[in-house]
Amino acid sequence: MNSLRLPAWLSGPNSKAIAAPILIIMMLSMMVLPLPAIVLDMFFSFNIALSIIVLLTALYTVKPLDFMVFPTVLLVSTMLRLSLNVASTRVVLTHGHTGPDAAGKVIEAFGHFLIGGNYTVGIVVFIILTIINFTVVTKGAGRIAEVGARFALDAMPGKQMAIDADLNAGLIGEQEARLRRTQVSQEAEFYGAMDGASKYVRGDAIAGIIVTLVNIVGGLIVGMIQHDMTFGDALGNYTLLAIGDGLVAQIPSLIISTAAGIIVSRVASEQDIGGQLFGQLFAKPQVLYITAAIIGGMGAIPGMPHIAFLFLAAVIGGAGYMLEQRQKKAPEMEAEVAAPPTAPPEMEEASWKDIVQVDTLGLEVGYRLIPLVDKAQNGELLRRIKGIRKKFAQEVGFLSPSVHIRDNLELKPSAYRITLKGVEVGSGEANAGQFLAINPGMVSGALPGPVTSDPAFGLPATWIDANLREQAQGMGYTVVDAGTVVATHLNHLITTHAAELLGRHEVQQLLDHLTKESPKLVEDLTPKLVPLSTLQKVLQNLLAEGVHIRDMHTIIETMTEYATYTQDVNELTAQVRIALGRAIVQQLFPSTNELSVMTLDNRLERLLMQALQSSGPEGGGIEPGLADTIAAQAEAATQQQEKMGLTPVLLVPAQLRTLLSRFLRRTLPQLKVLSHAEVPDSKTIRVTSLVGGQV
Known part of the structure; x- marks a missing residue:
């Protein structure tokens, strides 16, 4: 036999999400659709239960943000009461002539309980409850929420700075700092929402008075004109129903307003309201003794209710004595149950886990x-x-x-x-x-x-x-x-x-990718002819001068050809550049066959060749004064090239390219140095300026 199963959207994790929309639709429906008396009884009972749940939740809340949804609850409960008022008004005016139970047993019970046959007393009690809710509780809670929102906004910068200080001092982590920032923002938003939500309750109190008057006046008109009732009968029926209806709505409203006042008036503490009340109000026996003496003295005055005052004085005095005895025994009990002090945990030894890898x-x-x-x-x-x-x-x-x-x-x-x-x-x-x-x-x-x-x-x-x-x-x-x-x-x-980003791991990945297409090509080069580190340095040299390494086939073939003659990284780089010459020129001069370049003066070129022969390929033998002059003239020529809208390129003999490229790279990173061997034969060279003419 198959068991009855609820649909997935009702029994699944989304069931809570659809509860709120269903409740809102039901409230709006009550304003339009007529409801029978039994349904009104159920909704009035639910309204009272909801208000009690909200009040108890507020009492047991430690921090206001623990009940962050309270402003929304305030709006929903207010709309629920107004919807019930509309639904009950329809029933009262439609069926009120049939008797006091026309709008359900709940309204009848509240009306009989408070009126007790005296309509004037019922009206006065209803007005007093409304005034208490409107003038005292709601107005006070709204004022506290307004001031709280203002103070929370003013204190936000200071709290943010305190969080930053704790974070910088290492007292908290980034996750906790982010959480505390969120709490600071939510606190300001909460008090602001409470300030606005309190207006709902004030409007609800005014609406309750108006609805009650409408029920009484409208009931008299409907009863006397449409149902031929006498003035006394109509007044009795409709006043009972109107007052009962108003009280059923105002009592939950008063409870909700009290909960709002408790939420916004509490001071931040680690205890709920009950713990704070009994922990602070009844914490000192001396206060209870003095209070008992004053109340007992008032009970001894002739004409006072002796029994009530003396009994209360005895209860308060007994409570003070019990509290004093408990406080005396508290240190002894703590000493008995206190555990021996535990040794502070030893600091763990440093390990390899403490080392955090640096992000590339x-x-x-x-x-x-x-x-x-x-x-x-x-x-x-x-x-x-x-x-x-x-x-x-x-x-x-x-x-x-x-x-x-x-x-x-x-x-x-x-x-x-x-x-x-x-x-x-x-x-x-x-x-x-x-x-x-x-x-x-x-x-x-x-x-x-x-x-x-x-x-x-x-x-x-x-x-x-x-x-x-x-x-x-x-x-x-x-x-x-x-x-x-x-x-x-x-x-x-x-x-x-890019050169610094190309590590050995990236080079190995590049080779692994190339091996899938040309396994023999990679196998012939590394590790047979050159180690992986040499290949990495050649590729880094290319990237340092802005040369792309997409054509790995040409790079590896060239290195395979010349690695049998030399293992010098600079010489291998020079040969690879010559092989990539067409791609390098295309990258610098796209869509043109004429290369507008700068060149060296003949006299400077001879001086540099002599310096290179005497000091080696590193170029460390250039005289400092000559180096400054070359740098200054190269900078001037580069600026002239850029003003003409041309790419600054210096064309030099192959022997000088590495020397000048390294020398000029630091001060003129935009200047590219090419050798004559790297320029394809199909390209035309046009010299725009000379470097070193004034040497």
Whole structure:
């Protein structure tokens, strides 16, 4: 026999998620659909039970944030009471002529219990309860919530600084710091929500009075005109029903308001309200003794109710005596049950587990940039970084290490920094939500906003709001968002430091990938002819000068050919460059057969050749004064090339290429040095300037 099973959407983990929408739909339905008396009894009973649950939860709450959903509960409970008022009003006015039980037993019971046959007393009691709820409890709770929200907002910067100080001092970790920041923000939001939610209860109290008056007046009109009731009968029936209906709604409202006051008025402590009350109010026997004496003295005055006062004085005095005896025995009991002091745990010995590996590539961001790199928030920078690595692998020829991203609370909120093997190689700021308008040199005007510079290339730029984007583009600016700023900077640094990113692990992966297509090619080179380290150094030399290593077939074939004659890394690099000459020239001069280059003056060329022969290929014998002159003239010629819109390239004899490339690379990284042997025969050379003419 098959057992009855609930649908998956009711019995699964989503059952809690659909409870709230069902409750809201039911409340809205009560305002439109007529309900029988028995259903009203059930909903009124549920409303009372809900208010008691909320009150007890508030009493046993240690911190306000433990009951963070309370403002929403306040709104839902208010809407529930108003829906019940609408539903009960429909029943009262429709069937009130049939008797006091027309709207259900709950309303009838509350009406009889409080009115007791005297309608004036019932109305007065109802008005008093409403005034207490509206004027005292709700107004006080709303004021406390308002002040609490203001103080919480004012204290946020100080609390944030305290969290940063604890983090920097090593007292807490990053995860705990992030949790405490969230709590600070939630606390301010909670008090702000409570300030607004208290308005619901005040409006509910006013609506209760109006609904009660409508029920009484409307009942009299309906009863006397439509049902031919006498004034006395109509007044009796409809007043009983109206007052009962109002009380059934106002008593839960008063309970909910009391819970709101308890939540917002409590001071942060590790105890709930009950523990605080009994732990602080009845903590001192002297206070109870004095109170008992005063109450006993009042009971001895002639005309006072002696029994009540003297009995209460005896109870309070007895409670003080029992508390005093318990406090005297507490140290003895603690001494008996106290365990022998345990030795403090010994500090563990250092081990290899304490060593944390340094990330090859790292990106650290301030907390305002976290949404750009948070996977849960669909951070756009994560997608851009994936694209950067893919493009780098396709253009340069190897897969760069992964970029390890983490937040750094020591940075400015909108700052970031890029690290290479734990050392900072670049930093900048990116304002999330704004755009960086970069001035390429031909703009028609200035833009309002903080003036800065492009962190990747140092161009002048301005941070602008999103509404100025189209205007900036029309003025000639290059406009990019914050994610693009960081991604461009990261891409530039990865390309610049490609040689340092190519470790032995990456070289081995590159060979493994090539082995799948040409196993014999790799097998003939390493480790037979050259070790892996030599291949790595040759590839690093190429990358250091901006030469891509996509053509690994040519690189390995060339090294295999010349490795039998020499193992010198510089000579092998020179031969590989000659083999890659067509690709190098194509990379520097795309889509042209004429190469506009700079060359050395003949006299300077002879001096350098003599220095090279006397000091070796490292070029350490260049006279310092001559070196300064070469650097200055090369810089001037480079600037002239750039002004003409040409790529700065210095063409030199093959023997001098390595010497000059290393010498000029530090001061002029944009200057590329080519040898005559690297230029294909099909290319035409045009000399635009000479370096060393004034030597």
